[in-house]
Amino acid sequence: MKTSNKDRLLAIINIMTDEEQQDLIKELEDRQARDMRRYERKSHSMPVEYVAQEHSSTGVIKDISIGGVLLETSEIGGSFSIGEDMILTFQYPNQEKYIKIRGEVVRIEPQRIGVKFKKVS
Numbered sequence: 001m002k003t004s005n006k007d008r009l010l011a012i013i014n015i016m017t018d019e020e021q022q023d024l025i026k027e028l029e030d031r032q033a034r035d036m037r038r039y040e041r042k043s044h045s046m047p048v049e050y051v052a053q054e055h056s057s058t059g060v061i062k063d064i065s066i067g068g069v070l071l072e073t074s075e076i077g078g079s080f081s082i083g084e085d086m087i088l089t090f091q092y093p094n095q096e097k098y099i100k101i102r103g104e105v106v107r108i109e110p111q112r113i114g115v116k117f118k119k120v121s
Helices: 005-014 018-036
Strands: 042-052 055-064 068-073 085-090 099-109 112-120
Touching: 042 068, 068 099, 085 112
Parallel strands: none
Antiparallel strands: 042 055, 042 085, 055 068, 068 112, 085 099, 099 112
């Protein structure tokens, strides 16, 4: 009788150390996050000002797509919460006008925040 993929996978996971299991979980979560993106992201490094929960700060947009950005900040990720509204203002390279975008925090990592765009003005 042929062993199912599920049984094979569980057998492998059962002999892994806790650290190896954590690495596997992170890798699978990262893969799932990449697959869930609707829009291709472009790497950038451009300054951004943002306002969230009545405080403002600055950071750097690390990548951008039509649907959102990955924002790098010196603030600790714990100062933000999933679903929190944020207003981003930045100047796209080689453009004179500033772009102001309303977004929603969808991912939080230490010193990085994923923001999904809501409204462009």
